[in-house]
Amino acid sequence: MKYFELFExxxxxNVDTAALERKFHALSREHHPDFHTLATPEERARALExxxxxxxxxxxLRDSARRAEYLVRSHGLEIDSSQAPASMLMEVFxxxxxxxxLRAARRSGTGAEAMxxxxxxxxxxxxxxxxxxxxxxxxxxxRWDALVGTEAxxxxxxxxxxxxxxxxxxxxxxxxxxxxxxxxxxx
Amino acid sequence: xxxxxxxxxxxxNPRNVGSLDKSQDDVGTGLxxxxxxxxxxxxQIQVDDSSGVIEDAKFKTFGCGSAIAxxxxxxxxxxxxTVDEALDIKNTxxxxxxxxxxxxxxxxxxxxxxxxxxxxxxxxxxPAEAPAETAG
Numbered sequence: 001m002k003y004f005e006l007f008e009x010x011x012x013x014n015v016d017t018a019a020l021e022r023k024f025h026a027l028s029r030e031h032h033p034d035f036h037t038l039a040t041p042e043e044r045a046r047a048l049e050x051x052x053x054x055x056x057x058x059x060x061l062r063d064s065a066r067r068a069e070y071l072v073r074s075h076g077l078e079i080d081s082s083q084a085p086a087s088m089l090m091e092v093f094x095x096x097x098x099x100x101x102l103r104a105a106r107r108s109g110t111g112a113e114a115m116x117x118x119x120x121x122x123x124x125x126x127x128x129x130x131x132x133x134x135x136x137x138x139x140x141x142x143r144w145d146a147l148v149g150t151e152a153x154x155x156x157x158x159x160x161x162x163x164x165x166x167x168x169x170x171x172x173x174x175x176x177x178x179x180x181x182x183x184x185x186x187x
Numbered sequence: 188x189x190x191x192x193x194x195x196x197x198x199x200n201p202r203n204v205g206s207l208d209k210s211q212d213d214v215g216t217g218l219x220x221x222x223x224x225x226x227x228x229x230x231q232i233q234v235d236d237s238s239g240v241i242e243d244a245k246f247k248t249f250g251c252g253s254a255i256a257x258x259x260x261x262x263x264x265x266x267x268x269t270v271d272e273a274l275d276i277k278n279t280x281x282x283x284x285x286x287x288x289x290x291x292x293x294x295x296x297x298x299x300x301x302x303x304x305x306x307x308x309x310x311x312x313x314p315a316e317a318p319a320e321t322a323g
Contacts, residue, residue, distance in 0.1 A: 081222055083300075089220045093227050096249040169222035176225030176249075
């Protein structure tokens with residue numbers, strides 16, 4: 001949980017990213033190697049090391065999915081590699097088929113207006129998946145945060161982390177769909 | 188990182204792409220996904236009820252070249268085998284055949300999972316056919 005400590009934060013999942021950014025800039029200035037040119041070589045080396053660590057920590061904590069991943073891994077758990085629910089996979093598969101139809105329509109010279117309409121339909125389905133996913137991630141975040149600083153048992157914590165790992169593991173499917181759509185029909 | 192010739196061949200000329208009617212009694216469907224990369228793979232088998240031989244297999248994969256090649260190869264391999272023989276196909280066989288690099292091993296795992304999922308779906312439709320004793 002080094003990253004949270006570095007920013008003097010409790011290990012909560014809901015993070016005020018604006019405050020995190022301000023803290024990052026303040027700490028970066030404090031430890032920037034340029035401000036330590038008169039220090040001993042050891043001190044300069046340490047400043048450089050801290051700066052690198054700060055950058056990693058900031059990149060990890062500012063992104064909600066990476067933050068959750070970090071928390072899960074820090075507790076010795078892996079992101080769940082078991083199968084996502086069948087209904088979820090089915091939907092992802094169908095949306096992929098929708099993207100495939102979109103590509104086929106473009107190749108066969110479908111007009112711009114009809115293409116835009118088709119793209120919007122796929123976009124809406126992906127956005128819907130994204131909303132559902134973000135909502136369950138948000139709920140898992142809230143449940144975890146409610147445990148921080150309480151007397152909750154280790155078992156209860158691990159239970160929450162496992163649920164979190166399951167949800168985080170589904171993020172890649174949605175990211176893929178978003179990327180594919182972006183390539184096919186950029187906004 | 189360059190793909191092996193065999194991966195490129197399966198990618199450019201995928202075997203058995205398509206779908207079978209999953210509502211049919213003799214069709215088993217496996218739909219699996221890889222959380223590492225977001226790939227999804229559907230593999231279907233059509234089985235002769237009396238002999239348990241896989242007569243046809245189709246796949247459809249949304250993913251990288253290695254995932255497509257792994258599932259294409261998997262459909263080639265299961266055809267003509269009995270369901271019990273097909274269960275013996277290991278992801279390491281796929282890795283070897285396609286010379287997959289370590290970062291793409293999960294694609295072969297996905298193909299093995301897809302075969303197993305398709306077979307268990309078919310078996311669920313045929314509760315009477317208990318796993319037969321394999322001769323020898």
